[in-house]
Amino acid sequence: MFDGLIAFGHSLASFMDPMSIGLILLSTLVGVIIGALPGLTATMGVALMTTMTIKMPSGQALLVLICTYVGAIYGGSRSAILLNIPGTPASAAACIDGHQLAKQGLAGRAMGIATTGSVLGTLIGMFFLALFTPVLGNLALKFGAYEFFWLALFGVIIAGTLTGNDPLKGWIAGLIGIFTACIGQESIYAYDRFTFGDRNLAGGLQLVPALVGAFGFAELLATVREKPVPVKLNPFDSVIPKLRDVTQYWRTILRSGVIGTFMGILPGVGEDVAAWSSYAAARRVSKEKEKFGKGSIDGLMAAETGDNACVPGAVIPVLTLAIPGSAPAAVLMAAMLIHGVRPGPMIMIEAPTFVYDVVAMMLFATLGILLYGLTLTNLLIKVLMVPKSIIIPIIFVLCVVGSYAISQRLFDVYVMLGFGVLGYVLRRMKYPVAPLVLGMVLGDLMEKGFRRGLVLSDGALTPFFTRPISAVIWITIVLVIAIKIPFVQRMIATRFGRRPQAGGA
């Protein structure tokens, strides 16, 4: 307990130099602006910043990325409240009541509530990050090839199930991601698969250019297709949060913080699901249900607390299992690997203080969003007024040069373009993109777990199903899939007298 606190103190002190403080302020600001601009997501922001931090020392690079991540998830609430357009998908739930408050002339108060919820949500998530990571890290040491195979598969399945409206399409997107992880030399015989003799493909597809394409370029293609809409802003009052909002809604804050963190821990689920789940839970227990959708402070607080609590939550499985809890966390994990940090079960043995470094980074990012939440309203409004016709080409230049900068080869630019087109087509066909990313990130782990498991058992599949932890995970996977099958839904409805859900597989 005290060892942890001492390690956390050391981590805090290690970032107290002018360079780190400057990076915290700059990268949180970049994150807030990226999040506030509709069409630019947190995943895109973290991916773009990954390309710009390649040459930095690993500690500073990860500090920049975590500040960008936290800042972007917070920044999305600004456009949600002021424009009724979620800056990131995570802020979609905040639109409902945030913009209603803005229309009532309470945009300042809504922004203050968003700041309060985001700061407290991140702090709650940080608490669980510091508490659970060492425990889960020790538990993860018991995981073998079989468990990692199932866990990686669970990540893709749960992302496919929860991140879109159609689980079947989510699972297909996940399989496409898993397939892309097969490209290049396999691990046992170094045999080139799906490379067509191109030596650029022998090492596999670089993750960051692919993610920059799937999230950055694809978003730009979608944005240029839409006609420009004139920006209309409502007048707003003071953005300084009120203590009363914390004392009155402390139950909502705690509940949403826990829900958001739990949603973050679930592999691949992400901030948008965390925000909606927190919002739904708040509406269910609220004494002011009738205000939801008409400018409920309870609802806005729940959504903003939930999505920001998800950020530290999503980092917990990254650190302990090398399985990302959300799409931006997947990019963060890729960045960790690029910078020589090996997340996973061994992290508590190889680099036990790294967990506290991450907690300290989260704390600095939280202070950053608090600072900008209180001071930067007018600047952010000016940024929101910049025409997209100016922002889009600049972002595309960064997509191109960022993809190129990682290995300094044009091939990665073409990978970015290819995945951009794929991401755009998938979006147009209503396929969620988060499972694709999870598949790309977890595909390698899944295959290694599968093949190592088969080698260990001399080809027998039994251990995949009989080992206790494996059994728990595969039974969960079967249940997650089963409840999305219409026949099973009808059976449950008949048995328990409930109507089946829409959007079944």
Added chain:
Amino acid sequence: MNAGSYPASPRADFLGALAWIAFGALIVVMSWQMDRFAAQGATPHTYPGLWPGLVGGMLAALGGILALRSLGRARSAGWQAGESDDTEIVAPSRFALGAGLFFVYALLLVGRGLPFWLGTALFVTAFVFLFQRAQRIADGRAARGIVVALVCGGATAAAVTVVFEQLFLVRLP
């Protein structure tokens, strides 16, 4: 309503499903044709094509389920159910122009002998000018539009070149 929030029609889903079936089958065939390292005593569970073959098979199977589901939807609601007229919020001509500029920049202006800063300045200037042109002409400020586009192009090219070359030590294409 956002342009992306309309549901996909059974026709779009069916065509997508056929593509997944074909792609999955292609992966299975290519996986089957991979070397099995028999001379080195490889067993079936170590074949390089085993895992991608399973993934391809699953993809084709899920594509088949999607095809059956879209056929069912088409029978009950018609092939175009869910397709909506979104012409008020989207402009295909803007998409064609934007996508064209993106690809011209990434494929022709970068890494083909033209200095990076010049290619970037040309791309950003052209993009800003062309996307603002109609509004500028309507406002009677076409000349100002050219100046704004040139400033954006020049500033972006200078900033990106300096930051990546001097700060991040990247040798730009």
